[in-house]
Amino acid sequence: MYVVLVGPSGKCRKGTAMSQGMFFLREMGIKLAAESITREALIRELQQCNDTQVNINTGDMFLHASLTIYSQELTVFLGYNNQALMADLTDWYDCRDVWTYRTKNQGTDQINGVWVNLIGATTPDLLQTTLPRDAIGGGLTSRMIFVYEQKKWRVVPTPFLSKAERELQKELVQDLERISMMAGEFTVTEDFIDAYVPWYTNYSEGDPPFDDYRFSGYFERRPTHLLKLCMICSAARTSKLEISKADFDKALSIIELTEKKMPYTFSGVGKSNTADVLQRVIAVLEVKHEMEFIDLMNQFYQDVDKFALEKILETLISMGYVTIDFSNNKKTIRFTSRRNMDS
Structure with missing residues (x-):
């Protein structure tokens, strides 16, 4: 499974969230790829x-090659427009029984039972510079679950574990040790089939969870994401390797919650020349709540001129994001709401 945390730089504490997971990965001795690595070296590690x-x-008995990619700066790991590496990650997502790589001078490398997990973090701006525009919507991005957040959940002035949290940490390590010993194929219960089959039929014939052409590939693979998450929920609940309706309900609720803010992952990615500036204007106004036009112009003068900024504001007015007050000989922009985005 490929999971990517996305949010503005410095506002969401993506690295802080990921560091909690790194503690458990190290405790369990999970094999990790280097955070900055060439494609060839990554293949050798795998x-x-x-x-x-x-x-x-x-x-x-069965063979497998399991490797976890953990990168707090995913764009550093992927590199700029590294289509060969992105193609490999796309192949590995399907967990092939045999994956073959031919080199120029050293013959053929064969890897049995490919099993690659990826957890990374990045910002919308860096995604735009790293991924080719044609790659967004299909290929690797359709195989990723993007978890977007605009701001941190709460302010924590003393980020230390309490006694109860340390005890919970120990229990989680013990639980993960048991999970790591699980092996074999998952089976499904009748109540899972009764829940999944009608859901799949309705989903296939109905509308996607949100309207965004950049996620067209994700919508096609959404059932696969759901099934993988069902296995995770089952492993967290029991060692029986059995997926039940409870796991389906839990996995679906997680997917649906994540999808509420997922459309903002590719903020600024589009054919408009000012798409990226528009999203940055939204982010600034959401924080400030109210700004005079002159102050907004001073903040974005290096990116757009007065005419372009006025066109951006007209677009935001038509979208229901802002209103403009012309009283007191001033032009004041007021942020109203980030539509379809839960706080």
């Missing part, structure tokens, strides 16, 4: 992760 797993219930 090949070196080949291991044998035994299903304790059946005794069956």
